[in-house]
Amino acid sequence: MKNIRGQLKKAGKWLLIASGGLFLLFLLLQWLFPLPDQVEYSTIITDSKGEVVHAFLTKDEKWRMKTSLDEISPLLRKTIIEKEDQYFYYHPGVNFLAIGRAMAKNVFRLKRTSGASTITMQVARALEPKRRTYFNKFIEIFRAFELEWKYSKDEILQLYLNLVPYGGNIEGVKSASTLYFNKNPDHLSLAEITALSIIPNRPSSLVMGKNNDLIVKERNRWLRKFAADKVFTEKEIQDALSEPLNATRDVVPKLIPHLAWRLRKQGGDIIATNIEMNTQTRVEKLVEDYARSLRLKNIRNAAVVIIDNQTHKVVTYIGSSGFYDTLDAGQVNGAAAIRQPGSTLKPLLYGLCMDEGLMTPKAVITDVAVNYEGYAPENYDKQFNGYVTMEYALEHSLNIPAVKGLKMFGKDKLVQKLAACDFRQIKKDQKKLGLSLILGGCGATLEELTGLYSSFAHEGKYFKPQYTRSVDGAPATEEAGSQKGYTVMSPAATFMINEILSKVNRPDFPLNWQSTEHMPKIAWKTGTSYGRRDAWSIGYNKNYTVGIWVGNFSALGIPELSGANVATPLLFKVFNTIDYDSDQEWFTQPKDCESRIVCSETGMVPGEHCHNTVTDFFIPLISSTAPCNNMQEVMISPDEKLAYCRICMPQAGYKKKWYKTVSAEMQQYYDEHHIAYEKIPIHNPNCEKVFAGGAPAITAPRHGAEYLISSKHPEPLQLTCQTGNDVSKVYWYINNKFYKTAEAKTKQFFIPEEGPVKISCTDDKGRNRDVWITVKYVNM
Template structure:
């Protein structure tokens, strides 16, 4: 009795002096980022390069736990770490066959060997049994089983059932089938020899032995076992998953201690977008890349995140996340400017804007194609992405106010160092990320409010931030969904295939960034194309380099994401407007309504037409007195007696006159004064010298280009010249301008001075190239 007591005391002493090595729950663990359905996106090994993802018992399919215990250790819940019956059976088989046939190891003993590997000797087996007893003394059965689930070897650097399920089967261990549970049960017995990615037939045979054991034990019916045998052994190559690698890396960096991070990404959509972006990038010049971001507006969840065209490609700088990179947005901020202008009562949807050369305190913007369209309504100006009308609106609204409203809604602008918000920012002279742009465009598909993008399923929904009103966002989206914003885009972007999708393209200065961003009532989607190092890609711009890819992505989305347009808000009403005054038709006298346009009013506001830069007065009704018989104008200086009649006309902005019909131009000019009336000192008229109305300008035979010297007489300030609506240059008063003529046919030359007075000449060009 004393000897037994001494022995027990000695064992307790040795147990205290030499405790088993039990790792902490989070020791050396790897991590995995999952998609919204639990599929792995990207796996991160631990510091030793081992792929291990701890799981709770509740996170593993019950069929796996059931199969594991019945196949490996049927009396797991009854023994104290050692199963004497199993040991006796193992010894008997050893004697019978002359070699070890069955080890008799319990799951507790297997965990002990995993934690402290040893040689396959009798001393090693004794040590393993003692360690198993120590584990049983310190841990519960569930804790021991969890250690096995987390650390059992499955081949290569794969440890644990969760890592094995992800690596070989591409799914979490919670979704194992009967056949897959049997496969992962037997694999740790000989992981190198049974790896299903290398030896599928060996793996199948071993798996079938487990299935047969489950049937023999009566755990599975014959039908269930037969069905499990029919399932083929199909294993993925043992490569860690790498979907949405840049996002996964970002999420892992934000939560380095979390072993499992579940993102909002839809794995199937992610694969599709990555393939589409990669295929598109192969058409692009060397060292270029592309990015795409897809967001569901229902909960502002990111469904697909493609930060680079080629993650492993050093030439394309695939390690740079272009979804988060700050880049010049080109014209993509214009929709929010128009929305703010609608809210502030600066414009309505069909307000008259003038696309003509204008001077904004020394800033003279040109259009992308260097052409000018003259009078244009607000919706068309946005659709065609015209620069001068946008700068005019920003000047009316105020750059600081515009930038502050964007920043307040979460659109984080980065201005050049030392620079305050300025007019050029609406054309791209600032920087913003694709993520922020897509978030902002989501407001056009919802209620005008932005909401922070959600990248994790457990992230709380953010409070909405007002950007523009519900009504303004609807009017802007309606304009963008009506027509491609550039004529060249028609061959690439068939609007009939993209109903109810409001899209805007943009190109940064020097062809460094090409954008296409849009939204519907279901999703917001953005595409960026360019070089990550910021070097130009000449000839690549939004309509041809980004828009086709956006169209391809949107057309491939499932039907549930392509929802119909949202209803028109109550604050938006259909209306008919009159030019040039900009008023409602019913509030405008018929003779003052030179052009009618159907559009939308917001909150019953009908703002008048803006005055272009350099003109002190907006269009208005001009009332003058004339002689009823001669129809000539009279004033207080007239010496004769006249039969007075008052007439009126609606004045057009002076900048619009070169684009008006002859009838509209004549209607905008007051009649000449009667002979007995003194002429006011209004200065001389602007005249073009060097070319006359109706001239034929003919080049010598064989000449493909003709240089023409012209200057403006009577000009005030610098003169801006247009040839066939396209920018031709500037000149000082009295200074000649050399204009190159390269096309035969009718031509129109227009000169506009600093007071927006204009002169124009129609002429004919003949180039004899034969």
């Protein structure tokens, strides 16, 4: 008895050593021959419901779409395991009893009549295809153990469903269900799953769409076997047996092509978008029809981006009016193309100026000719408007007040805000940008502008638009951005901008728009780029932000192209389609925004001489509280021909009078437009005061500029300046030599000598200003 126990103990010891040795050998072989499990899948794009809307072939020209774990429905799992490997969840990758049974049958019948490949072994064979020999069978068994060691059973089943062949270049159940049944695997019926499951056994003779009768016959044989084995209920089997098979190979969906190609670059097997196909298809039809109506004007393309403001998801993305339109470069992605944004950045600038205390909606700005070191912006209509309020300037999209606002706020600060809102080209070009930035002298995309405008619907907080979402619990393939958001503007400034942009009695309201009876209330801004190459209209309410671009990908300028008349009608059509007759409440006035009475002539807190007032919004502790300076008291002679300062004021024989404060630039505007105003008399010529400030500002020529003049036909240069209200005459000097005496507001001309030229201007108070220019004569 002791000898038997000793022998058993010794045998157990050797068995343990042998097992350990085999395990170590397995680990060594695994290290020497790693599992070839790097599978290339077709990149597939899905919509918000998980349906495949676009896909791309693999490098080896296969449709191999990855089936996610949540798409393996209980019905699919149960059917495949029952047919292929009933003991899948119980064996270690190899069913030794099945192998023994198959070997016995093959030996006694002297031919191969039965196989014993488990699902795991079939995966191993699919990963590393080899000829069917006994040696390769051992390799297959080893690979099966490797798979079981590395993956869970559900993951192995997922690999099987991803790799199983279904005829031609179709691999995987998702590819088969999409191409044959136009649905996802988790929506397949028992009859459809069974029909698909038999194709891999005879892919050449069981071709879907060609041999459907034979497939149905084989399918029904397996269904009856399932019934005999009590796998499914009798009713389930009968329903499956009676289901017809009308499937044929279809083409892979090629929807949302512009977004699909854009997202493909970031990589990933399954890229799940937030596109709502119902909205996408309706808006696509709108864009296609609208673009067709514009072709008589030689305007051929449009792009649309729609963001759901409740979730920050991009629900519609249209890059052109027709992706397959080869005549008009339909494959160009207009939503991602860098274009000049026109006036679309003005609302942001004005909102930021209000946050800095520089403006309020009723603040008055001068819309007159200006020159910033040679940059002289012009309004769209080439006209000037004199005194305007900030809200008027925004409603009418005036250029000069916007440039003045940017000068006050600071170009670099605006660029920093835009860079934080993901304006990539602006961030890249920030050192090269100037004041023309606010008029569209920069590069931006429809994606970026629509994302920026969505911040107006979130009290000034910018949330990065979400193009994608996570799959199988994995992070989204594209960063969705912080859910905390980036504060672009205060809620108060945002509310004031929303109020201005939501008015319908605006000059950019399209004249050819038929009806707004059922259109939801929206705020919107238009823009037209230089040369009329791009027309923009971007609108929003609490539900959606819609960005519209209309133009030609060739950058051809069209005289009829404008944001108001071309882009805005499409914006209204889109809102009427996606938010028809919406009664969504509008944005409410935040706590940090209050109302006050201001002077209507300056927008400042009324002074004792302010008789006309209006109500204005303002931000407490931020907006300026300086009293109105619209009037100034001047000491004048009894005949009102001379003005005195406190130095030259006589002890008697003078009187005091109030005059409106008129800046030098407004005096020039009034004079040029023959607008009468009460002028302050000229200053006492006998005054001995030395005027240190208020020297004339030479507006032409520009200081530091280089001028090229034709030597054959030289043209004179213009001399202009801006002076104070009390200046009547100025004296011009060229290279320190007296040139001419002139009225303060008149233009003079001269032909300069070649080389550096000094130009001086002295007013009748003795105040002087110098500029230097360089002149070159050329043959032209």
